[in-house]
Amino acid sequence: MEKRVTFDHRLLPYLLLTPQLVVTVVFFFWPAAQALYQSLLLPDPFGLSSRFVWLSNFEYLLTDRYYLQSFTTTAVFTFFVTLVSMSVALLFAVLADQVIKGAGTYKTLLIWPYAVAPAVAGVMWLFMFQPSIGVLAFYMKAAGFRWNPVLDGTHAMTLVILAAAWKQISYNFLFFLAGLQAIPKSLIEAAAIDGAGKWHRFRTIVFPLLSPTTFFLLVVNVVYAFFETFGIIHTMTAGGPGQSTTILVYKVYADGFVGQDLGSSAAQSVILMVVVGALTIIQFRYIERRVHY
């Protein structure tokens, strides 16, 4: 006969859930509802009056060719930021995992960039790569490379991707390193005794065992690229040249906080919310199947 512990108290489960529910409502549902409501309004900047305009904010956005284009820009940006920051971080983590002497120093140095504010990171990269004032840009030009992120959209995109990825490497590095150190050494040693090479061991043992970490980081990095990079873009390119680096969240920021068009900004937030919701579902439905816990 099966033995089960039961709680007869009816209210206890609700009581235990309350803190979590309160936090979710206050910090997620309430702001989300506010955004939904605001997206139907056209307020003036000072909040002296606002008009209910139904869905015209959405209509305005979805008929704007430039707004639609920024979905593609965002996809490209997010893909490369995630790819670069995760692969470089994994490489560093694997290397740092093997270091014995001075490991602490290496780790500290690798974690440092995470403490840099996005806007500061943007300005720092500008000092290196802005064609007029950049130190490295000067040498690149001297070497005959026609580097011009001010007018060349591809160059500008490369620059913001590198800066955004650079900032996120530290975070990914930390998780990858922890993941690597959690892998039992005995497994790897056994494989080594069986004659598996370094690369073979990594591909068949280490990487699969890292898959929960990798999946977690994938979700976190996509969210990062989507939501936390407007400071970098604002300081480096302001969305230009043309609109080649205007990703969705930058437009939310520019329209809402610079242009004071709060209605449009709210509508864009709602669209972003839907997009990220859909992305998360896709990630958990299709990619999580390859994850071994």
Add this chain to the structure above:
Amino acid sequence: MKFRTIVSAATALTVVLPAMVGAAQAQTQIQFWHAMSGRLGELLDAQVAKFNESQNDYEVVATLKGNYSEALNAGIAAFRAGEQPHILQVFEVGTATMMAAEGAVKPVYEIMEEAAEPFDANAYLAAVAGYYTTADGQMLSLPYNSSTPVLYLNKNALEAAGLDPEARPATWPEVEEILVKLKESGSACPFTTAWQSWIHLENLGAYHNVPFATQANGFEGVDAELVFNGDLQVKHISKLGEWAEEGLFSYSGRRNEGGARFRSGECALFTESSAGYAGVKAEADFPFTVTNLPYWPDVEDAPLNTIIGGASLWVMSGHEAEEYTGVARFLTFLSSPEVQAQWHQDTGYLPITHAAYELTREQGFYEENPGTDVAIKQMTGKEPTDNSKGIRLGNFDQIRTVIDEELEAVWQGQKDAKAALDQAVSRGNELLRRFEQSVR
């Protein structure tokens, strides 16, 4: 003994402290939010300190709130929270936003009247004050730091190209001849510009008496429509596009990134605000000329006056009458000839009153610093028309971004000038309609 000391000390404190606090409270605080950082911030702080020392009733507290956009946003957010400052510095692009915010701002003429401060709107340069006054001549915000675009030339570069180092090209065709020679002599950047929309579209229109928008550039109503895709503008932007392709014009960025390239000697000619003078003078180790913005000689009426950039001081509503008296005193102080003349000479901004201009001339400043009076002469040479009074459009910050985006396509050779300007006009008009809807 010890006990007594403590008692007497306590008595002393209870008597003296309230008196001190009372004295401190008698001073009314005036909050002043601005966007002047670096050297300009120091100069502004000096003005404020001077005002605070000059009297005992009011204390102005100046706070830096970031760049122009950020300061405006901080002011708006503070107003929404009921914590607005008394005085807010707003750049010219935000003028329409502030004007539309009836109930959030208190017009300057009203404040001066209520405080019975001597105030004459005619004392201010018409071309500057016109930007901030209503159609019937009531001044809404106090002009503070205004500048206008001029042309800077590197004399060494001209000489190296076998040109007259004293050359002062007055027209764009003359500029072109110089640029070609510079290019032939191996210059990597014969010409660059700062603030492309402000200089090469907004000022281009005013200077040639061509409208930027209908309704007198937006002065007469929020239903204005952009019209900067006319023949003159298309011609000018096509020309710059050609120059970009031929390597005569090198684009540096949306703001004043070109300044570094001019000051380092990389670029030979540079169109930039007159307020860039202080920086060029401090950093450039070559002789340079400041001259008028070039114009197109085949346009009738040209050149007229150019229009201003920079910022003005808005007074926000919702404070005590007593505090507004202090604000009025401070504004009078800022407009006084001595304070203005000093500001003008230190920064390169225009003197905002006729008296400050006269004073600077009497002091011999223009003779000692050739080129510093170009801007003011260019601004005041002619009577402003509907097209050259200024520009007052809602969502203007975003419209400028649209213009930047479209012009960048021209400099890259992706679009021709006509297509880019048409596109900019239609995208900008959508933004204007949104603004119109939001303030109705």
